[in-house]
Amino acid sequence: MNPKRKQRLFIILGLVSGLGVAVGLVMYALSQNINLFFTPSQIAKGEAPPAQMIRVGGMVADGTVERDPRSLKVAFDVTDFDHNVRVTYEGILPDLFREGQGVVVQGRINQGQFVASEVLAKHDENYMPPEVTEALRQSGKLEQMMGGQKQ
């Protein structure tokens, strides 16, 4: 490679990496704004702004889902296995909603409870045929895969 080309190559590489560092610093500074949701631990620490529209993400804790039989009202705990947030919601839940499922809820904190206006199901990266799930469940390995949760 002749020297002139080499020099141009280094100029390009230098400019792109400089730009990368600059963007990286901006991203780092804005990271809390880029996060889609707060975790229950962050809310417990008071990191979430009060009385503002925020999102909370975590797992639907086992045995905490209470449905009102005469309306679409539902209440459940969202947990990150350190802290829980009690969520109330009125409306249609996504198909994947169930205990042990990852969810992202949007709403406001009101007197210690999180009043949600939208509930989204979070899908993890695992795909499985139903027979495999059944076999895993029988051998007790499914709990290990799903992060030590009881099904």
Next chain:
Amino acid sequence: MGWRWFHQWGSPRWFYERAGRWQLVCGWLALILLVAGSLWGLGFAPVDYQQGNSYRIIYLHVPVAFLAQAMYAAMALCAVVLFVWKMKLADVAMQSIAVMGFAFTVLSLVSGAVWGKPTWGTYWVWDARLTSMLILAFLYLGAIGLRAAIQDPDQAGKACGILVLVGVVNLPIIKYSVEWWNTLHQPASLKLTEKPAMPASMWVPLLVNILGYYIAAAYLVLGSMRAIVLERERRATWVKELIGRA
């Protein structure tokens, strides 16, 4: 030998003559792989325990999303070649890839939205992965628009090259967005370094389709590059002869 294999790409004529044959090979190979992979994935792969059949959009969504990013990387590589070696063909490639890459990006955004509605409960959410993919679409659109806005082809190529190189910063952001930040989009199921997070009966057809889409993209880009070469070299003797013969 040495750099010869590289420098021969500087001749549009050399490229035009060979690309026709490569295109033929790519076209048939892509057709076979895509028919096999899609039939296998859509018809014979097992259903998912949670999502049922709706997960099958993975056989479209994952390949086109991979391609959207890979084509941008290829376009950036062409920009480097254009600036360092002043190779005309690199600019032709940039022009073709911008259009195809934009199409694949839009396809990945739309197929993701179609899957998101039944699975997440929403078509769109402003999380880091979805937003950075939308920015990728705008970068492609910018490269297409910038070229159309500048009359002189050399100037247009340089301007696009700078835009494309600046946009490269977005590629690692897309890839790591699901790990650096909390997102609704799940992390990758297929990784180069780890076992796939699905059984072989699901990921083998996916791999066939990914390969098929890559080769199909090569087919499309080669075809569009050949057309652009003919147009740009229309004053060259070899093109005049070629057209005279036809």
